[in-house]
Amino acid sequence: MDRIPLAIIGCGGMGHRHMYGLAELTNAGLSRFELVAACDPWTSNAESLADDAEGRLGKRPAVVGTLAELEKLGVAAVDITTTPPYHHSLAVEALERGMHAMVEKPVGLTVKGSNRIRAAQEASGRVVSVAENYRRDPINRLGKALLEAGVIGTPRVMIHHTMGGADKMLISVWRHQKNQSGVLLDVGVHYADILEFYLGPITTAYAQSRLHEKYRLNPAAGGGENASNPAGVYGKWQKDMPGRFEATAEDASYATLTFASGAVASYVEDHAVHGQGVWTRRIYGSTGSFDLPNDRSGNVITLHKDGESINDGRLLEMVPDFRLDPTTAALFGGDRLWRYDFPFNETDRKLLAVEYGEFGDAIATGQPVEVDAYQGTRSVAISYAMLESSVAGRAVTIEEVLNESLGEYQRDIDEGLGLV
Ligand SMILES: NC(=O)c1ccc[n+]([C@@H]2O[C@H](COP(=O)([O-])OP(=O)(O)OC[C@H]3O[C@@H](n4cnc5c(N)ncnc54)[C@H](O)[C@@H]3O)[C@@H](O)[C@H]2O)c1
Incomplete structure (x- = not known):
């Protein structure tokens, strides 16, 4: 070849x-x-x-x-x-x-x-x-299959709440700068993508956003150890970043989102909480609910239905036709998985390998990619819709953000990029 x-x-x-x-x-x-x-x-x-x-x-x-x-x-x-x-x-x-x-x-x-x-x-x-x-995490593939099989009935409500971070730098200084991709965009696009992956198009957002921590601390400055460092690759740069710096990007959004299906999401993304952290991703349907684990963890989905909690191989019995795509199956060791157990670095590179596999197949065969420029842009628009809503003081439609008729929050970023 x-x-x-x-x-x-x-x-x-x-x-x-x-x-x-x-x-x-x-x-x-x-x-x-x-x-x-x-x-x-x-x-x-x-x-x-x-x-x-x-x-x-x-x-x-x-x-x-x-x-x-x-x-x-x-x-x-x-x-x-x-x-x-x-x-x-x-x-x-x-x-x-x-x-x-x-x-x-x-x-x-x-x-x-x-x-x-x-x-x-x-x-x-x-x-x-x-x-x-x-979304390429095998556990999210299973979650989607369970949803499509009607295991919890018709989806009504999704709760996506993540809270943590305190006043520490998230990986790098630029993730706290509005004009370089603040954390609500950097992390928020992942969650926007996941919300639409599970429940389809989001139509409106009403949000309050905040910049809680106006200064951030980098514990790795000068060779300290404790900065967030996924896959262990960032340490050599983090030690040369400042120990304390000003943040210009909002670090928390609290939102209600609606979907074209009629479902509603409660969305909290707060990277500035002190004290107890939170991870909840839960979908309630007309006959049950399930809790989804953190992406890339390999942890297990817990289904709650008919007074029972199920979080083992029985989940697979509910989706007899569920199969992972061949590349994911080859890399993760099976085409029907309800859990996996690899060190983070290995999981990380397997998922990135899956992306390359799909990209290569699309070039070679002309088959469409799963997350194309349109879907990727929707995630950007949804993340900004929450920030635009907070500035506008009203609920906004994703469409008005996507078609650029609403963009007050983004105006100075666009000016800096020479796009206006
Ligand atoms: N999907 C994920 O899980 C995930 C995780 C981390 C980062 N990211 C994304 O990856 C991207 C990079 O993040 P990062 O953490 O690697 O940042 P980084 O700061 O570690 O690296 C960015 C690199 O881009 C280089 N660069 C800047 N301008 C360039 C140009 N014009 N041409 C070529 N290179 C240029 C810089 O010199 C630097 O080496 C971001 O979009 C980020 O959101 C995704």
């Missing part, structure tokens, strides 16, 4: 993690790609990714700084894992150069930026896949 020449653009934490995912897929004999370039204007990051890739993939990709160089190398597909302010300009340029693009979430920093990518995708006819990993 001819390999698709691929470049990773943005060689920070997620760039490295994506490369680990590519290696996972390659080692399983399922990759259609050959990593030919690592692209980052911060050359030491690109060199780091290239060195690491040589050990894992057996061949060192070229280190480059621009898309023009990628074109000269014959790159046909790019994986954009830069910080969000660069997603739209890089994706549009890649598409205009005839390349396919996988883009990390949020697909664009704002709705306007995301809509630029949608337009460029439509004009180019190339594949755009948004790297949304949470």
